[in-house]
Amino acid sequence: MTVITLPEDKIEVRIKLSEDKIEKINEICDSFDNDPGELINVLHETQMTYGYLPAEVQEVIAHKLNISVAQVYGVVTFYSFFTMVPKGEHPISICMGTACYVRGAEKILEEFKNELNIKVGETTADGKFSLNCLRCVGACGLAPVAMIGDKVYGRIAPDGVKAILSEFE
Amino acid sequence: MGKIQLTIDNKIVEVEQGTTILKAARQAGIEIPTLCHMELHNMNIENKPGGCRICVVEVEGRRNLAPSCITEASPGMVIKTRNIRVLNARKTVLKLIASDHPFDCLVCAKSGDCELQSLAIQFGIRDIPYQGEKSTYRKDLSPSIIRDVDKCVMCRRCEMMCNEVQTVGALSAVNRGFMSVVAPAFEMDLEKSPCTYCGQCVSVCPTGALTEVDNTSQVLRTLSDPTKTVIVQTAPSVRAALGEEFGLEPGTLVTGKMVAALKELGFKYVFDTDFAADLTIIEEGTELLSRLKGHLNGDKNVKLPILTSCCPGWVNFFEHNFPDLLDVPSTAKSPQQMFGAIAKTYFADKIGVNRKDLVVVSIMPCLAKKYECQRDEFKVDGNPDVDFSISTRELAHFIKQANIDFLNLPDEEFDAPLGESTGAGVIFGNTGGVIEAACRTAYELFTGKSLEKVEFHQLRGIDGIRSATIDFDGLPVNIGIAHGLGNARKLLNEVRAGRSKYHAIEIMACPGGCIGGGGQPFHHGHSEILKARAGAIYSEDERKTLRKSHENPYIIKLYKDFLGEPGGHKAHSLLHTHYYDKSVEVTIEH
Numbered sequence: 001m002t003v004i005t006l007p008e009d010k011i012e013v014r015i016k017l018s019e020d021k022i023e024k025i026n027e028i029c030d031s032f033d034n035d036p037g038e039l040i041n042v043l044h045e046t047q048m049t050y051g052y053l054p055a056e057v058q059e060v061i062a063h064k065l066n067i068s069v070a071q072v073y074g075v076v077t078f079y080s081f082f083t084m085v086p087k088g089e090h091p092i093s094i095c096m097g098t099a100c101y102v103r104g105a106e107k108i109l110e111e112f113k114n115e116l117n118i119k120v121g122e123t124t125a126d127g128k129f130s131l132n133c134l135r136c137v138g139a140c141g142l143a144p145v146a147m148i149g150d151k152v153y154g155r156i157a158p159d160g161v162k163a164i165l166s167e168f169e
Numbered sequence: 170m171g172k173i174q175l176t177i178d179n180k181i182v183e184v185e186q187g188t189t190i191l192k193a194a195r196q197a198g199i200e201i202p203t204l205c206h207m208e209l210h211n212m213n214i215e216n217k218p219g220g221c222r223i224c225v226v227e228v229e230g231r232r233n234l235a236p237s238c239i240t241e242a243s244p245g246m247v248i249k250t251r252n253i254r255v256l257n258a259r260k261t262v263l264k265l266i267a268s269d270h271p272f273d274c275l276v277c278a279k280s281g282d283c284e285l286q287s288l289a290i291q292f293g294i295r296d297i298p299y300q301g302e303k304s305t306y307r308k309d310l311s312p313s314i315i316r317d318v319d320k321c322v323m324c325r326r327c328e329m330m331c332n333e334v335q336t337v338g339a340l341s342a343v344n345r346g347f348m349s350v351v352a353p354a355f356e357m358d359l360e361k362s363p364c365t366y367c368g369q370c371v372s373v374c375p376t377g378a379l380t381e382v383d384n385t386s387q388v389l390r391t392l393s394d395p396t397k398t399v400i401v402q403t404a405p406s407v408r409a410a411l412g413e414e415f416g417l418e419p420g421t422l423v424t425g426k427m428v429a430a431l432k433e434l435g436f437k438y439v440f441d442t443d444f445a446a447d448l449t450i451i452e453e454g455t456e457l458l459s460r461l462k463g464h465l466n467g468d469k470n471v472k473l474p475i476l477t478s479c480c481p482g483w484v485n486f487f488e489h490n491f492p493d494l495l496d497v498p499s500t501a502k503s504p505q506q507m508f509g510a511i512a513k514t515y516f517a518d519k520i521g522v523n524r525k526d527l528v529v530v531s532i533m534p535c536l537a538k539k540y541e542c543q544r545d546e547f548k549v550d551g552n553p554d555v556d557f558s559i560s561t562r563e564l565a566h567f568i569k570q571a572n573i574d575f576l577n578l579p580d581e582e583f584d585a586p587l588g589e590s591t592g593a594g595v596i597f598g599n600t601g602g603v604i605e606a607a608c609r610t611a612y613e614l615f616t617g618k619s620l621e622k623v624e625f626h627q628l629r630g631i632d633g634i635r636s637a638t639i640d641f642d643g644l645p646v647n648i649g650i651a652h653g654l655g656n657a658r659k660l661l662n663e664v665r666a667g668r669s670k671y672h673a674i675e676i677m678a679c680p681g682g683c684i685g686g687g688g689q690p691f692h693h694g695h696s697e698i699l700k701a702r703a704g705a706i707y708s709e710d711e712r713k714t715l716r717k718s719h720e721n722p723y724i725i726k727l728y729k730d731f732l733g734e735p736g737g738h739k740a741h742s743l744l745h746t747h748y749y750d751k752s753v754e755v756t757i758e759h
Contacts, residue, residue: 055354068332068363070352071341073343073356
């Protein structure tokens with residue numbers, strides 16, 4: 001699927017899904033017996049397959065599970081794990097849980113924002129990094145913590161952010 | 170299930186196992202204040218997200234206070250609903266909710282009807298000490314409904330109505346925590362969503378987050394324009410509910426006072442949508458009979474069942490959800506639009522007024538009517554057949570604004586000719602009423618015999634889906650009735666699957682029919698109020714000498730002088746419409 005940058009003014013943009021892709025999403029829904037109670041699992045697996053959950057994908061899922069698109073969108077926006085924009089090659093998640101927060105997670109986040117020149121929820125123009133926040137990864141002893149991909153970085157200092165990012169160059 | 174005993178405020182209470190503390194207390198005559206909780210008694214639906222925490226009570230031995238609407242009573246529980254700890258907690262909760270709520274009660278559309286405001290009065294709130302951030306969101310203005318979610322308290326009642334009762338699926342809670350709002354998918358505007366404007370979300374919203382578009386100031390402006398002739402039509406169910414806004418018991422008919430009030434307000438002619446309801450029956454009944462006869466003659470192209478098309482919320486619903494069945498509903502316009510079409514042709518000619526100088530206002534129990542009268546197909550050269558539609562609630566506000574002493578008004582009669590109606594027109598306001606009115610006429614036209622008894626009690630009632638077989642002198646005609654769009658969807662799915670056993674189906678979008686419409690005085694889910702309104706409508710029918718639409722002398726004259734044959738060329742061009750595929754493909758907007 002091509003990624004379309006949406007214009008600022010009110011122009012409607014639709015990404016037409018390929019038949020293959022619709023078929024694959026339908027298969028995922030089928031594998032959960034099209035049970036609306038399995039919505040989170042369906043969304044999880046679909047995001048695993050495609051990397052993100054654009055509006056059109058949510059529409060297919062809603063139709064297949066026989067629930068409203070509004071409800072699917074409600075779940076997608078509730079869980080920070082789900083994303084409607086493609087994540088970067090190396091998704092960065094800053095822990096904003098209590099322990100990390102009191103140990104300066106906000107400063108770490110600011111540093112990542114400055115270094116990457118993006119806001120929370122955005123992806124860098126080259127598609128390499130995306131930035132998000134999450135609540136507690138369960139490594140409070142290492143606070144403040146950030147995850148890049150599957151790797152956990154602990155006891156980060158603001159001036160260490162640059163060095164971490166350079167690992168991915 | 171067994172009974173259990175518990176103590177609430179020192180009273181021993183015995184209730185069924187599984188009863189919540191809230192209900193147990195109510196059974197014992199102890200009222201616990203609530204905000205998000207709402208029960209729709211006749212639909213077996215209870216909204217209890219347990220989110221607002223207004224209904225907290227103290228349970229002996231439990232560390233924290235318990236939300237009574239979602240906590241089950243258990244044997245031996247000792248509960249206090251009004252000690253100082255509970256009362257202080259409720260106050261704090263309310264102040265926290267209010268701290269993220271605009272303080273614009275003086276100018277809020279819901280002022281006086283707001284449940285949050287009522288609680289603030291009840292609890293004696295005199296200050297909001299929490300000066301935190303306030304969540305803000307854009308206002309969403311649609312033709313019928315305004316969403317101002319800054320006033321939303323996340324009770325989720327609208328979501329329950331939209332999804333569970335109506336199965337429209339336009340609204341859902343989205344986002345998280347402080348950012349959460351109730352919104353359509355992808356936070357698009359309501360106008361672009363599958364919203365049908367049935368207004369049931371508005372009728373359950375406890376605050377001013379969901380309100381109707383108020384058209385009264387536009388009506389006031391035209392009334393003061395000397396170049397305009399302003400006429401008004403009133404829908405059947407308005408007369409059965411308007412009195413409630415002036416403190417009268419539910420079920421009090423105020424037809425005469427309503428007419429008098431409208432004349433006081435300055436309307437040149439006060440007419441009745443019931444007249445147009447009679448007209449609808451002639452057109453829809455003719456269509457039913459012609460499809461029925463075609464079917465009996467073996468014509469395979471005939472579409473049966475025929476579906477009624479009086480309800481604009483229902484029309485929006487099938488245009489969105491059943492675009493493959495657009496040729497199934499009757500093509501007859503709704504009474505509101507039939508009235509407008511006749512008023513701006515026949516009546517305008519009669520009084521020698523140009524249609525552009527004739528302003529037609531409608532008083533409706535409905536919010537979808539506001540959208541309906543703005544539809545392009547109901548305009549001639551940009552001039553709408555019905556200029557403004559205002560709800561029963563708006564009319565009540567209008568009467569109060571004009572300092573009219575409603576309760577002491579003498580009864581007045583509707584004007585002729587568009588104010589004359591039969592009992593069949595009146596019962597359009599109740600679920601089952603349209604099809605009963607249609608049967609009264611279709612039976613006589615089909616059989617050539619006179620009905621001994623005009624009431625079809627088998628078509629009445631409050632169950633969401635009902636069916637009956639009417640004997641048309643040897644021909645059994647199967648009738649289906651649904652009210653509430655969730656019920657309508659079930660019957661429509663049968664039609665789509667080719668499994669429907671019905672010849673005709675009546676559908677009304679709102680639970681109870683128009684008497685429970687989104688523009689009616691708030692009834693907060695109390696089915697007793699709906700039953701009282703339904704009773705009032707049926708009693709008005711009984712009081713009428715003429716109770717069959719085809720016997721309305723003014724309708725007969727209208728066909729003779731102006732329209733020609735029912736279902737004929739002129740009738741078709743003025744009184745029938747067509748439907749559009751509105752199945753929205755969701756679009757992303759930035």
